[in-house]
Amino acid sequence: MTTNVVETEQNYLNVSYGVRSWLLTTDHKRIALLYMASITLMFFVGGFMAVLMRLELVTPPGDLVTSATYNKLFTMHGIIMVFFFLIPSIPAVLGNFLLPMMIGAKDLAFPRLNLLSWYVYIVGSVFTFWIVIAGGVDTGWTFYTPFSTSSSNTHVIPMTLGIFTVGFSSILTGLNFIVTTHKMRAPGLTWFRLPLFVWAIYATSIIQVLATPVLAISLVLLAVERAFHVGIFDPKLGGDPLLFQHFFWFYSHPAVYIMILPGMGVVSELIPHLARKKIFGYNFVCFATLGIAFFGFLVWGHHMFVAGESVYAAMTFSILSYLVAVPSAIKVFNWTATLYKGSVSFATPMLYALGFIGLFTIGGLTGLFLAALGIDVHVHDTYFVIAHFHYIMVGGMVMAYFGGIHYWWPKMTGRLYPEGWAKLAALIVFVGFNLTFFPQFILGYMGMPRRYHAYAPEFQVLNVMSSAGASILAVGYLLPLVYLLWSLRYGREAGANPWGVKGLEWQTPSPPPPENFAVTPVVTEEPYNYPSAAPGVPSTLQEAEVV
């Protein structure tokens, strides 16, 4: 087994130095870190807007910000978090770093295209910063017409161009990942020996490639309608506003799966490896992943139950939406069954994974409420919806992202993070998250509408709870920023395989050499091939680090 105790050993971090060597790199591992830095910045910018909103909502009257400012806050929060954080989060950071390593390749199929994707992302982000400074957008992240094309007086056109741009980053990344998965696998690595994370990234990439262009062209049509006063969506000029909603959700509902499938992929890695047990029902998880990606394309109309689509369309979309629950539930059952009688380690990544399962289940089940036609009419556009999708996106995807970052941090940096602080942060995130968003289910059910900066006084107690939770959540997110940066300098050396797990990415030094593997590995077994639940398999985690 190779180790990296030799100080002078070459790895992707010390192979060259200087700003140029980073800005012109084509190494997928360095590009992953570039993405990580960029999306972290976006995460805190978007988070700051959420903090302002929660502060406003501490008291019933609108006293901190005007309603116009509040409209811009929730719009920019949504746009930044969805397009500039969640969609690139796990694919562009962990996917970029891990996909070639997990399949035993030297790099992605198109390394320069990969760097180009990052630059395209940066162009879109700079656009967004400029728009924030110039005054923002107030249409909601959904850009519904005709408000966005004829009423709003904010910077709609530049914002649509920014999202159009960042969409190409997403498309090119997806294209790169699909080709890499098809053509770059190591000898012996058949499709059904692929780690489940690779399956998840693959399915996500298909959605990115097929759905994103529809949003791109719709936003172009929207921008043209707004700029030249022609009618394609505006009913005054003979257009159909529902068509825009169909186009928007044809992308944006599959995009929800861009925002959850990679998280499921991370959890499908964390659970078997950290429970030292073969995943229960590998094939089922694979096909559930593909099933979610497929059905995800057929359910967009459930966003439009009250928008005026025909009742037959609504019934069809409702039934199809229920169907998505089946593969999702299969996954939850399989993860749980994998844990059963495993040697479960309660290291930080596992805490996030367990948090994911619980919160995703709540988010998923409340999604079924919303897929039901009758209940949706009652809770549509209320905080119930807000709570539901934050349980999926924050409770699911962000938890999985943090779990994945912790689990692979030793591989990415060669350093161990401080386990005690990390566990504390995971706990704070879990508590803060639930305190923030669970009251919103109740608020929504009681009828508090979303997107208002003032509310009726009887909602105050639950809103104060939610805002208090948000402040706790903020601490939970700031802590990892501090201790992970700290660990870069002061963390203990990790060694090649600190978790003592299987998986190709751990069979090479940490940090990995530029070409990932000294010799192209040959794969001879299924993933997660741990001895079947031998009692007393020791949890070989870094006990010394556990405070």
Added chain:
Amino acid sequence: MSEAVAALEGQFRDLEQQREAASLGMWIFLMTELLLFGALFTAYAVYRFTYPQEFAAASRDLEAGLGAINTAVLICSSLGMALAVYGAQTGGRKRLLFGLALAIVLGTAFMVIKGVEYYHHFEHAEFPGLRFDYARPHAQATQVFFFLYFAMTGVHAIHLTIGIALVCVVLFKAWRRAYSPDYHTPVELSGLYWHFVDIVWIFLFPLLYLIDIHK
């Protein structure tokens, strides 16, 4: 570079893998493109069902003759592209260069004819956003038709322009003897892209120009 040797990029095991990856990459890119145009075709379908009579009437204002000529021009350009790919595969240098040049010339001719049509629509105040006669009967539906006409043919024209630029680069490199029967992936991939843009037009032509032509 007199000897045509392909550089093997570091991440690939061999040239075969590199070629297959590039080819698959182009096919997936074309799938993205298909969905991009797919949204426009969907919008077309929706509005044609909403305004069937008005669309038929507005379609008569398009110059079907010029459209037909353009269709022929574009099909012949694809023939040039196919000849070029065949020439690259078999080492037929003249065929390669001639095919590429033919594609560029005919692609440019298409753009010129399209420009003439656009100009006529501008003159007849049928150009939503710039010059449109809202006093005409069924102005709204006609406006939607012409908006879709310009959006669809415009996005197509942008793609064709990119294609012409791409083929110019390939022609320049072919002139410099960069391709051989062993290595000609860029020729094949630009060919795929070219044919895709061609096929999109094959669907655009009847949908836009020929709605009401049989009467």
